[in-house]
Amino acid sequence: MKIVDTKIKGCYEVFPLDLRDHRGRFVKPFHQDDFRDAGLELDIKEEYYSVSKKNVLRGLHFQLPPKATIKVVTCLGGTIFDAVVDLRIDSPTYLKHFAVELSEKRGNLLYIPEGLAHGFYTLSEEATVLYMCSEVYSQEHDTGLRWNSAGISWPVMDPIVSEKDNGLKELEQFHSPF
Numbered sequence: 001m002k003i004v005d006t007k008i009k010g011c012y013e014v015f016p017l018d019l020r021d022h023r024g025r026f027v028k029p030f031h032q033d034d035f036r037d038a039g040l041e042l043d044i045k046e047e048y049y050s051v052s053k054k055n056v057l058r059g060l061h062f063q064l065p066p067k068a069t070i071k072v073v074t075c076l077g078g079t080i081f082d083a084v085v086d087l088r089i090d091s092p093t094y095l096k097h098f099a100v101e102l103s104e105k106r107g108n109l110l111y112i113p114e115g116l117a118h119g120f121y122t123l124s125e126e127a128t129v130l131y132m133c134s135e136v137y138s139q140e141h142d143t144g145l146r147w148n149s150a151g152i153s154w155p156v157m158d159p160i161v162s163e164k165d166n167g168l169k170e171l172e173q174f175h176s177p178f
Contacts, residue, residue, distance in 0.1 A: 057159035059119015069135035080129030115178035
């Protein structure tokens, strides 16, 4: 496993074991001991995936304390433009954002600590995104920021966005509890 710093403190791009041969490939996206040895804590309590069509943007999502969650996301099929925004008031990267391409071909993951908003835009015809989470989903604590309010240079400015995501608060209206 290779871990690469991003410009957001505590957020890492991870390249897991990815063995390829004439039969195809074998990828181990998570191994608790490897993560712990690298200083990345993740006690997986819930795992799910989404399938999105081209031009779909999901986010920017997070859960509020006490149900805040660490997430590890990866793209199992297709390609996405994945982005995070640091909402941790005491962080040296507070209100900064970072984006990376996650894809089936690259096999990379993004480790997202608590206190970061997360979203992605589908670049390929379809993309399957796997989320490994340290906390179970809580509708009461589920929230987010409007996708175009954090200064992220998304690939397009007219994505397909859910009604819920279009109704999220703008970054400047958000008072961070992190």
